Amino acid sequence: MLEFSIENNADLQLAHIFECGQCFRWKKQNDESYIGILKNGIIKIKEEKNHIIIKTNIKNKEEILEYFDLNRDYGKIKKQISKNDKAMKQAIDYGYGIRILNQDPWEMLISFIISSANNIPRISKTIESISKAYGKKIKFEGEEYYLFPTPNELAKASVQDLRKLNLGFRDKYVYLASQAVAKGEIDLDKISKLTYKEAKKELTKISGVGAKVADCILLFSMKKAEAFPVDTWIKKVMNELYVESENIKQISDFANKRFGAYAGIAQQYLFYWRRENKKLD
DNA sequence: CCTCAGGGCTCTC
DNA sequence: GAGAGCCCTGAG
Numbered sequence: 425m426l427e428f429s430i431e432n433n434a435d436l437q438l439a440h441i442f443e444c445g446q447c448f449r450w451k452k453q454n455d456e457s458y459i460g461i462l463k464n465g466i467i468k469i470k471e472e473k474n475h476i477i478i479k480t481n482i483k484n485k486e487e488i489l490e491y492f493d494l495n496r497d498y499g500k501i502k503k504q505i506s507k508n509d510k511a512m513k514q515a516i517d518y519g520y521g522i523r524i525l526n527q528d529p530w531e532m533l534i535s536f537i538i539s540s541a542n543n544i545p546r547i548s549k550t551i552e553s554i555s556k557a558y559g560k561k562i563k564f565e566g567e568e569y570y571l572f573p574t575p576n577e578l579a580k581a582s583v584q585d586l587r588k589l590n591l592g593f594r595d596k597y598v599y600l601a602s603q604a605v606a607k608g609e610i611d612l613d614k615i616s617k618l619t620y621k622e623a624k625k626e627l628t629k630i631s632g633v634g635a636k637v638a639d640c641i642l643l644f645s646m647k648k649a650e651a652f653p654v655d656t657w658i659k660k661v662m663n664e665l666y667v668e669s670e671n672i673k674q675i676s677d678f679a680n681k682r683f684g685a686y687a688g689i690a691q692q693y694l695f696y697w698r699r700e701n702k703k704l705d
Numbered sequence: 706c707c708t709c710a711g712g713g714c715t716c717t718c
Numbered sequence: 719g720a721g722a723g724c725c726c727t728g729a730g
Contacts, residue, residue: 546710
């Protein structure tokens with residue numbers, strides 16, 4: 425068991441990080457801490473006044489710092505993307521503690537295939553049942569958790585097996601992707617080393633992966649901060665603030681021009697702000 | 706009962 | 719290459 429603390433700072437707020445739509449396996453506990461299931465283990469994390477306490481059975485501390493993107497200077501990025509932009513300033517003020525989590529590409533591939541025409545509670549539930557059925561069971565502080573299955577583990581599931589887990593029409597996409605990754609026909613590690621554009625092209629060859637899902641994988645697991653996933657919420661907020669268009673590509677082109685290399689991080693602030701304020705409609 | 710939810714595929718024109 | 723209909727399922 426590894427236990428350590430990190431200094432709290434103005435660019436880190438757990439609620440913002442876990443509720444901006446980038447992850448599905450973090451749960452808030454009764455004591456206000458969060459427990460998350462990562463590729464290699466469990467993390468319990470809690471905010472105190474001046475620092476954040478992390479308890480985990482993951483052995484490598486560096487891996488955790490990298491997961492929380494602590495090597496990136498968000499202050500600088502915020503300044504850059506909000507220059508002469510009141511709306512962005514407002515969104516950043518609201519979700520000031522957002523950080524991009526560097527998650528596992530394989531898990532993101534499957535998770536965002538499942539996210540298609542789906543809602544967050546159901547996505548989380550489906551991922552949990554997949555993990556329960558095909559992932560390894562591990563214990564942490566007396567409780568049992570299931571890791572997300574490896575490609576080989578998930579490749580054991582037939583389309584019918586997946587249908588039973590309520591994946592709906594996405595079952596065949598998950599099946600094909602699992603087979604391809606398990607057999608080595610798709611090499612996510614290799615794809616992650618390509619440029620943003622090339623990597624996106626490769627990812628969208630996968631059945632069930634279009635522009636939006638590809639951008640999520642690129643942003644949340646392949647360190648491509650220029651990826652700007654356009655979902656219905658982003659479409660809405662972009663229409664309200666920047667560009668009147670129904671065309672997804674037009675919207676993402678606009679974002680790339682305006683926010684450049686950090687379009688994806690801008691996306692997170694906009695998404696969180698718009699979604700949390702939906703009641704204002 | 707209908708609609709639609711953090712899309713993508715396929716067929717059509 | 720743009721648009722429409724369809725895909726599973728569960729919640730509202």
